[in-house]
Amino acid sequence: MKLAVQESAVSLRETTVDGAFDQLFAQTSRLGFDALIYDYTPVPRSLEGELITPSLLRMCNVPGDMQRLWLENGYYQVDPVQHYALESCAPFVWSYQRPDNTSLQNRLSDLNKPVTHYMCDNNMPSGATVPLHLPNGGFVTVTGIHTGAGHELDIHDVLAELSLLALTFQECVFPLFDSSILTCRHVRLSKRERECLTWAAEGLTAKEIARKLNRSIATVTLHLNTAARKLGASNRVQAVVRAMHYRLLDS
Incomplete structure (x- = not known):
């Protein structure tokens, strides 16, 4: 697997996170995904058990207000996909329209309604997420999103390729992270x-x-x-x- 990641990384030679993310989006688009989200947090949960807002969040081809809602309005903390990702070591398919057929089965509640309604209202009903549990406790998710309904079976067919792309991307961009990204922002000490x-x-x-x-x-x-x-x-x-x-x- 490591050799495969190294070989795949050749096509992701970039000197900036944004440049590498643009390349990743191009590659996931060829797999059929219409939108892409990447997030990194050095510490995924607070001591109280809440999800900590990522120190790096990149989104492509999503509504203009989505990043603000996830970073500033608490949507990230009630995102059921993120909660499931933290409990999983394997990539998974999710669907807000057909949750019983995916990883979201029995996981949606009133707490998640802001996210559920937003994703459905903005034509982002299904997708796949690759969770990456990093050395030293860091956590990453790479999420590809399908617009329109009924793509769950199509997503399963490309899950392995999405996983390899996620691993390759993380291997390439991690050396580009500076201290502001690598430092947990939940508590700020001088x-x-x-x-x-x-x-x-x-x-x-x-x-x-x-x-x-x-x-x-x-x-x-x-x-x-x-x-x-x-x-x-x-x-x-x-x-x-x-x-x-x-x-x-x-x-």
Whole structure:
């Protein structure tokens, strides 16, 4: 599989994420898909279990308001396809018009109605999604969408090819991601707050951290307390655990 991905990657030699995404859309179009969505999040779920809004979301040939709704209006958090993708390691077909014949069987509720209505009202009733669970906990989905009804069987025929394209694309674009994409945005800590928490994770006291950073104990304590407040932690141990969940101490 790795060799196949490397060979397929030759056709996706791009120096920008947008350029590679345009090529991916061209390739998925040849498979019969009318629209394409890609998203990446370094941490897929919050500690409360909610889906975290992606740090990178690309959409092609979708309604103009779709990206805003998914990023800013909470549609991503109630998207049943995304919820199913997080629980799956295999590509799958979905349909809002015929959910009982696809992965959405018994998964649609009133909570999902904004997404269900939007997809059907905008003629995007079915498609396929490839979930990619990455090293270090990152998560990706590549979704091809069909306009019109009755394409579920056609989608099954190209599921393997879509999966290979998704793997190839991710292999090509991941080196292009900068720190703004690779950093979880669910909780935002300053550089100094992250630094102090990193030393706290090593077992250092505020006094020892102050000596390391050549700062006063009061300043270090302020940074640690501020970080704990942002993370919703009641003490430093909990703050470190929560920061590690959100991969804020990785660097």
